[in-house]
Amino acid sequence: MAINCELNGEEVSLDADPSMPLAHAIRDIAGLTGTKVACGKALCGACTVHIDGQPVRACVYPVSAVAGRSVTTIEGLSQDGNHPLQVAWRELNVAQCGYCQSGQIMTAAALLTRTPEPSDDDINTAMDGNLCRCGTYTRIRDAIRRAAEGQS
Amino acid sequence: MSELRKISRRQFLKQTGQAGGGLVFALTFATACQPQEEAVGPAAKMAASVSPNVYVNIRNDGIVEIICHRSEMGQGIRTSLPQVIADELEADWDKIELIQAVGHEKYASQNTDGSTSIRQQFDLLRNAGATARDMMIAAAAAEWGVPVEECSARNHAVHHEASGRTAGYGDLVDAADGMPQPETAEFKSREDYRYIGKPMDTIDGVAFTTGTAIYGTDIVLPDMLYASIERCPAYGGTVTDYDDTRSREVAGVVDVVRLPDPVMPPVFNHQGGVAVLATNTWAAEQGRAALEIEWDRGPNAVYSSEPYKEQLIASAMSPGNEVLSRGDADAPAETMHEAVYYAPHLSQAPMEPPAATARFNEDGSCEAWACTQNPQSARDTLAAVLGIDKEQITVHVTLLGGGFGRKSKSDFIVEAALLARETGKPVKVTWTREDDLRHGYLHSVSAQYFRAGMDEDGSVTTMLHRTSFPSISSTFAPGATGPASMELGLGAIDAPWNVPNMRLESCDALAHARIGWFRSVCNVWHAFGSCGFVDELAAIRGKDPLENLVEMIGPPRNVDPADDGGEYTNYGQSLEQHPVDTGRLTAVAEKVADMAGWGRDLPDGHGLGIAVHRSFLAYVGAVAEVSVDENGDIAVDEMWLCIDAGLVVNPDRVVSQMEGAAIFGMSLALHGELTATDGAIDQGNFDTYPIVRMNEVPREIHVHIMESDAPPGGVGEPGLPPVAPAIVNAYFAATGTRVRELPLRNAGLT
Ligand code: FES
Ligand code: FES
Numbered sequence: 001m002a003i004n005c006e007l008n009g010e011e012v013s014l015d016a017d018p019s020m021p022l023a024h025a026i027r028d029i030a031g032l033t034g035t036k037v038a039c040g041k042a043l044c045g046a047c048t049v050h051i052d053g054q055p056v057r058a059c060v061y062p063v064s065a066v067a068g069r070s071v072t073t074i075e076g077l078s079q080d081g082n083h084p085l086q087v088a089w090r091e092l093n094v095a096q097c098g099y100c101q102s103g104q105i106m107t108a109a110a111l112l113t114r115t116p117e118p119s120d121d122d123i124n125t126a127m128d129g130n131l132c133r134c135g136t137y138t139r140i141r142d143a144i145r146r147a148a149e150g151q152s
Numbered sequence: 153m154s155e156l157r158k159i160s161r162r163q164f165l166k167q168t169g170q171a172g173g174g175l176v177f178a179l180t181f182a183t184a185c186q187p188q189e190e191a192v193g194p195a196a197k198m199a200a201s202v203s204p205n206v207y208v209n210i211r212n213d214g215i216v217e218i219i220c221h222r223s224e225m226g227q228g229i230r231t232s233l234p235q236v237i238a239d240e241l242e243a244d245w246d247k248i249e250l251i252q253a254v255g256h257e258k259y260a261s262q263n264t265d266g267s268t269s270i271r272q273q274f275d276l277l278r279n280a281g282a283t284a285r286d287m288m289i290a291a292a293a294a295e296w297g298v299p300v301e302e303c304s305a306r307n308h309a310v311h312h313e314a315s316g317r318t319a320g321y322g323d324l325v326d327a328a329d330g331m332p333q334p335e336t337a338e339f340k341s342r343e344d345y346r347y348i349g350k351p352m353d354t355i356d357g358v359a360f361t362t363g364t365a366i367y368g369t370d371i372v373l374p375d376m377l378y379a380s381i382e383r384c385p386a387y388g389g390t391v392t393d394y395d396d397t398r399s400r401e402v403a404g405v406v407d408v409v410r411l412p413d414p415v416m417p418p419v420f421n422h423q424g425g426v427a428v429l430a431t432n433t434w435a436a437e438q439g440r441a442a443l444e445i446e447w448d449r450g451p452n453a454v455y456s457s458e459p460y461k462e463q464l465i466a467s468a469m470s471p472g473n474e475v476l477s478r479g480d481a482d483a484p485a486e487t488m489h490e491a492v493y494y495a496p497h498l499s500q501a502p503m504e505p506p507a508a509t510a511r512f513n514e515d516g517s518c519e520a521w522a523c524t525q526n527p528q529s530a531r532d533t534l535a536a537v538l539g540i541d542k543e544q545i546t547v548h549v550t551l552l553g554g555g556f557g558r559k560s561k562s563d564f565i566v567e568a569a570l571l572a573r574e575t576g577k578p579v580k581v582t583w584t585r586e587d588d589l590r591h592g593y594l595h596s597v598s599a600q601y602f603r604a605g606m607d608e609d610g611s612v613t614t615m616l617h618r619t620s621f622p623s624i625s626s627t628f629a630p631g632a633t634g635p636a637s638m639e640l641g642l643g644a645i646d647a648p649w650n651v652p653n654m655r656l657e658s659c660d661a662l663a664h665a666r667i668g669w670f671r672s673v674c675n676v677w678h679a680f681g682s683c684g685f686v687d688e689l690a691a692i693r694g695k696d697p698l699e700n701l702v703e704m705i706g707p708p709r710n711v712d713p714a715d716d717g718g719e720y721t722n723y724g725q726s727l728e729q730h731p732v733d734t735g736r737l738t739a740v741a742e743k744v745a746d747m748a749g750w751g752r753d754l755p756d757g758h759g760l761g762i763a764v765h766r767s768f769l770a771y772v773g774a775v776a777e778v779s780v781d782e783n784g785d786i787a788v789d790e791m792w793l794c795i796d797a798g799l800v801v802n803p804d805r806v807v808s809q810m811e812g813a814a815i816f817g818m819s820l821a822l823h824g825e826l827t828a829t830d831g832a833i834d835q836g837n838f839d840t841y842p843i844v845r846m847n848e849v850p851r852e853i854h855v856h857i858m859e860s861d862a863p864p865g866g867v868g869e870p871g872l873p874p875v876a877p878a879i880v881n882a883y884f885a886a887t888g889t890r891v892r893e894l895p896l897r898n899a900g901l902t
Contacts, residue, residue: 016432016434017403017404017434017435020432020434020435021434024432024433024434025434027370027433028378028432028433028434029432031372032363033363033366033369033370033372034362034363034364035363036367036369036503036504036553037369037433038503038504038505038553038585039585039837039838040584040585040837041585041837041838041839043585043837043838043839044503044585044838046503073363074362074363075362075363075364081358081361081362085361086361086362089357089360089361090353090354090357090358090361093351093353093354093357093804093805093808095226095354095356095357095360095361096226096227096228096554096808096809096812097224097225097226097502097503097504097551097552097553097554097555098226098356098359098360098365098551098553099367099502099503099504099553099554100503100553101360101361102363105361123846124846124847124849125847127846128845128846128847129845130845130846131503131838131843131845132503132815133501133502133503133554133556133816133843134226134503134554134812134815134816135811135812135813135814135815135816135844136808136811136812137815137844137846137849138811138849138850138852138853139808139811140846141846141849
């Protein structure tokens with residue numbers, strides 16, 4: 001079945017089983033592998049993408065539900081890879097293995113859109129669903145603060 | 153030292169397999185992450201490039217290709233390895249390109265495990281850079297007709313001071329082509345380092361932040377099938393019957409294949425089961441869920457953690473095999489104290505579950521792409537399982553979404569290759585998180601018994617340590633009955649305690665699960681037990697825990713376990729170069745205590761705990777500050793770590809490894825536990841196997857790196873062992889309650 005939606009600013013038609021989770025449709029059908037799957041059960045945040053600007057766990061979100069909506073993945077977060085968060089992430093060398101980082105950045109980006117000057121509590125609450133086995137959490141916090149300062 | 157041979161650019165490409173062949177992945181990975189530069193060399197040049205050794209290829213456009221033969225899993229080797237080579241080579245950091253090597257024995261060991269990349273290969277990497285540099289100098293000297301001694305290399309060029317001549321590396325390729333290769337070269341002195349010791353930015357930073365980094369799970373080949381495999385719930389069990397009718401009805405499912413039964417011991421081979429192959433991951437997983445399989449759970453169906461725990465503790469409480477002894481550990485003492493420590497199975501749970509892709513080419517050769525920590529061993533394993541010559545096998549290494557020991561084993565790559573051969577199509581095998589937790593190579597469960605005797609004035613005069621755990625050797629040899637000497641050398645034989653009468657015993661334990669390496673391996677439970685027990689002695693002796701710890705370590709000296717009959721392999725390196733230096737251990741203990749403000753007043757319900765441990769030739773001290781709320785729940789508010797790893801190549805990556813170790817250590821202290829029932833692992837995902845999440849993260853993790861002239865030690869693993877005991881000791885300081893069993897969750901503390 002073809003599901004029409006906007007993916008990173010482009011109209012696309014995803015030929016997928018309607019029950020297929022969006023994360024798999026993005027990866028296997030649209031061929032964008034920046035979105036990761038690490039639990040498949042909405043338990044880790046690695047698959048976080050935006051639907052109409054809202055962060056969702058794409059591993060449990062059926063692709064049929066994005067028909068007519070706008071999906072943004074890490075590849076589409078910024079034109080040039082220089083979203084303030086991406087810059088801050090590089091300046092602080094946040095990533096270790098990097099595998100969770102697409103999801104971390106997408107969750108953080110939604111936070112900054114909603115709350116441009118987040119408190120530490122805001123950061124902890126917003127990021128609590130994004131796991132990082134390498135343990136980059138303290139740098140993630142610092143990078144979000146840095147990006148927020150640069151933006152405001 | 154690996155063989156240093158000169159090879160032409162064309163051979164080079166062929167041998168590394170990283171260009172040509174139209175492999176989308178190889179090209180993307182090799183070029184996605186490095187600074188690019190327009191070719192500047194004159195087109196008339198004959199030689200396109202020259203390779204002074206297998207780690208360096210200098211192109212006539214001035215780009216120096218550095219070949220990374222080790223796997224990147226978050227420790228930063230793709231940054232620190234070129235730092236070392238480029239430094240000796242006097243290369244310009246902006247003119248290097250990093251190429252990820254395939255698995256091949258022309259490289260030194262590629263087994264990215266045991267925190268070995270720098271500690272064991274620092275000289276090899278320096279030599280790769282230095283010989284390349286000398287070759288450039290020799291080429292320039294020949295070109296100019298001047299003595300080599302009058303030339304020097306600086307900033308990607310050779311200079312002849314007397315005549316003022318300068319030639320860039322790219323312009324010397326032609327002259328260097330055909331020249332003999334220096335096999336050895338003088339290394340730079342430390343004060344001349346440009347990159348070594350500097351916090352260079354992660355080379356993959358752009359890829360990591362834009363979704364362009366390619367991991368094992370991201371490989372896509374034309375016409376590829378996606379596979380998901382149902383494996384026997386119990387380790388070593390087999391399929392007795394299965395029905396795939398409903399699976400084959402799932403849209404997108406192309407085939408269902410029963411894998412060959414597992415052979416014991418498992419080594420790094422596949423585990424059998426039934427694979428569903430489909431046109432996408434989701435269809436494969438749906439088809440798999442529709443399989444009906446009858447299993448023979450085999451001999452390990454008897455494995456249930458509750459009764460096993462009792463047996464293991466009983467084993468640790470009974471006399472075992474003497475491993476090391478000095479004086480008389482059974483001598484009578486004024487006061488005796490004994491304790492049993494228990495820690496459960498754990499899973500490495502790298503964020504990226506295992507994933508591999510394989511295909512067979514028309515000429516019968518097999519290619520695999522995988523997030524492997526050990527492509528050489530993967531290649532050997534594939535050759536053995538497939539029964540083809542290893543020259544016919546190429547293993548490409550992707551980025552690893554974490555490894556922690558899990559991805560040194562190639563079982564998942566074997567699965568992909570078997571299915572590719574069976575179906576005649578490229579196949580990607582992707583493990584789910586449930587697969588990863590239930591069918592992994594587990595960190596062993598352990599029980600330890602400690603007994604100490606003290607005289608009237610409180611001096612500790614005797615100590616007995618018994619350690620019991622199913623051994624990693626059981627994965628390689630059937631019937632292995634208990635700790636191997638190598639495992640005892642991970643934090644038990646090399647214990648630093650300055651106790652005149654001491655004995656270490658190892659106790660038998662049979663494995664019923666597939667046991668494997670996990671970050672820091674046995675050091676995790678040995679440090680947990682011994683640093684916890686030593687902290688117990690502080691309370692009994694009425695001493696401050698830091699003072700007690702320093703006293704227990706004793707005066708600065710080199711400990712040689714052989715003096716007491718212990719067989720100690722010192723992580724494969726010499727004790728002369730890397731002694732067990734108690735002075736360095738005390739120094740990190742005192743430094744980290746100082747960082748944490750040891751002895752300061754704390755609010756009620758707060759406590760500081762300290763632990764120190766030497767592993768992988770590095771010394772790490774950790775202090776945790778914990779607080780306990782009105783419900784009795786523990787929070788780790790702040791942590792401090794101090795590492796002495798000798799010379800460090802990239803201090804920022806060392807700091808990040810310590811930060812990561814603090815979180816990884818918190819996860820296992822607070823939450824981590826795998827249990828089995830009738831041979832099957834009970835946990836399946838992050839809901840039942842939680843890892844630390846943002847709300848639990850300390851407000852800060854402070855890290856200090858000791859300045860040291862010592863040769864490099866390990867970094868990826870040594871941070872972990874002292875973390876859990878520091879937390880447990882802090883909990884005692886806060887509450888007066890001693891915890892001797894992990895995770896704390898089981899005591900209702902989280
Ligand atoms: S993969 Fe979607 S939340 Fe973990
Ligand atoms: S950086 Fe490895 S899981 Fe987060």
